[in-house]
Amino acid sequence: MNIVVIFLIVAGLVFFFATTVGLLRFPDFYSRMHAAGKGDTLSSLLMLGGLALYEFHEINFATILVGVKILLIVVFIFMASPTATHAITDAGFESGVQPWQKEKTEGESP
Amino acid sequence: MIWQIDLSVLSLVVICAFATIMVKDLLSAAIIFGAYSFLMCLLWTEMGAVDVAFTEASVGAGVSTILFIAAAYQTTRIVKARRRGRLSSKIIGLGAAVVMGLVLLAAEAHFPGFGDPGSPASLHLSPYYITHTLADTAVPNMVTSVLADYRGFDTMFETAVIFTAGLAVIAILRRVKQADRCELPEPVAISKGYEDTIIRFVSRQLVPFMQLFALYVVAHGHHSPGGGFQGGVILGASFILLAISYDLNLVISRMSEKTNIMLGNIGVLIYAGIGFLCLLLGANFLDYSVLSKILPATDNIMARSHGMLGIEIGVAIAVMAIVIAIYLNLSSHGKLDKGL
Numbered sequence: 174m175n176i177v178v179i180f181l182i183v184a185g186l187v188f189f190f191a192t193t194v195g196l197l198r199f200p201d202f203y204s205r206m207h208a209a210g211k212g213d214t215l216s217s218l219l220m221l222g223g224l225a226l227y228e229f230h231e232i233n234f235a236t237i238l239v240g241v242k243i244l245l246i247v248v249f250i251f252m253a254s255p256t257a258t259h260a261i262t263d264a265g266f267e268s269g270v271q272p273w274q275k276e277k278t279e280g281e282s283p
Numbered sequence: 284m285i286w287q288i289d290l291s292v293l294s295l296v297v298i299c300a301f302a303t304i305m306v307k308d309l310l311s312a313a314i315i316f317g318a319y320s321f322l323m324c325l326l327w328t329e330m331g332a333v334d335v336a337f338t339e340a341s342v343g344a345g346v347s348t349i350l351f352i353a354a355a356y357q358t359t360r361i362v363k364a365r366r367r368g369r370l371s372s373k374i375i376g377l378g379a380a381v382v383m384g385l386v387l388l389a390a391e392a393h394f395p396g397f398g399d400p401g402s403p404a405s406l407h408l409s410p411y412y413i414t415h416t417l418a419d420t421a422v423p424n425m426v427t428s429v430l431a432d433y434r435g436f437d438t439m440f441e442t443a444v445i446f447t448a449g450l451a452v453i454a455i456l457r458r459v460k461q462a463d464r465c466e467l468p469e470p471v472a473i474s475k476g477y478e479d480t481i482i483r484f485v486s487r488q489l490v491p492f493m494q495l496f497a498l499y500v501v502a503h504g505h506h507s508p509g510g511g512f513q514g515g516v517i518l519g520a521s522f523i524l525l526a527i528s529y530d531l532n533l534v535i536s537r538m539s540e541k542t543n544i545m546l547g548n549i550g551v552l553i554y555a556g557i558g559f560l561c562l563l564l565g566a567n568f569l570d571y572s573v574l575s576k577i578l579p580a581t582d583n584i585m586a587r588s589h590g591m592l593g594i595e596i597g598v599a600i601a602v603m604a605i606v607i608a609i610y611l612n613l614s615s616h617g618k619l620d621k622g623l
Binding site for chain 2: 249252253256259260263
C-alpha cells in the first residue's frame, strides 16, 4: 500500500518537474501550454490520487470522508484544468499568436 | 510550523510583492498579485489560520484577481512612465519613510513577540474563547463564533462596508446610454472565439457544483472553515464564470441590476434585522440567546448557533449580490451591455 502511494506521489513530482522544465524551455506559447496543461493535470491527478490512497490506509468513516473529498477534487481538476488550458490556447490562437517553426517559411498558416 | 517551508514561502511572497509593483503591464501585475494571494493562503494554512486562508483564497486570489483583470481590460494595460520628481522632494520622501520606519521598529520592541504565550492576548482573551465557545454557543469552529457572535458588530459593519463598496462602484461606473458623456476608447473586440462549445459546456457543468459547494460552505461554517463571506464570494464567482464563458446578458437575465441591489440590501437587513429582533425581545443588540423565545425547540445555547447561521446567510446573500454587481459594472464600462 505505502509503496503504491510513494510511487504515485513520486511520479506526480517527476511529471511536475517535467512540466516546469517544459514551461521554461519550450520555444513558443502553444508548446508551453501543451507542457503546462498536460503535465499539470496528470501530476495533480497522480499526487492527489496518492494522497487519497494514503487516507484509505485505515478504514473508518473519517478517513473515507477525507479520501472521497480528495477524489472529488481530482474529478473537478480533471474537468477544469484541461478546459482552462483550452481556453488560454484558444484565446492565444484567436489573438493571432503564430506557432513556432524551426525555419521561418512563408504562407503557411496554422 | 516548519521553518524551512515558512522561509521559502515567505521569500516567494516578498518576491511576488516586489514583482507586482515593478511590472509595467497591469495584467501581469494582477496575475502576480493572484499568485501572491495564493502564497499568503499557504502561509495562513501553515500557521493554522484555516479560515483566513480560505478567505484569502476565495476573495484575494479568486475574485479580486478577476476584478483587477476586468478593470485593466477596460482601462489601460501599460503603465505610462511617470514624470520624474525633483531630487529634493525624493530626499524628503525617503527621509520621512526612514524616520517613520525607525519609529515603528523602536515601538515594535515593546510589543509581545509573535505567538508569545505570556502576552495579554494569549493569557486572557484567547483562553476565554477556547474554553467558553462550545459551552456558550454549541459551535465547534471558534472562528465562526468569534466573528458572528462575540464580535457580531464588527462583522455587521464589514458587511455594510462591502455593501457600500458595491454602491460606490455602481455610483461611479454605471452609465445610462443616453447620458453617455464620457467617451472611453472601445475595448478590443474579442473575436468569435468566445462562443466556444467546450468552455461553455464545462462551465455549465461546473456551475451547479460550485453553487452547491458555496451553500455547503455557508451552512457548514459552524463546523469547518468557511462562512458567509467565503460562501457568498464562491456563489458570486459561479455567476462570474457564467458571464465569462457565455456573455453578460445571460447573467443579467438571471441576476438583474435591480435584483442585485435588492439582494445586497436584503442581506445587510437580515443581519441588522436579527440584531433588532434581539433588541425587541429584550436583550442587547445581536445577543442571539433570546431568540430561543421565538424559535421552536431551542434553548439559549442553540439559539446562539441558529442566530449565527441566520446572519451568515445574510452575509452570503449580500456578498454574492455585491460581487456580481461589481463585476458586471467593471467588465462593461458600467453599460451592462457586453463584457469580457
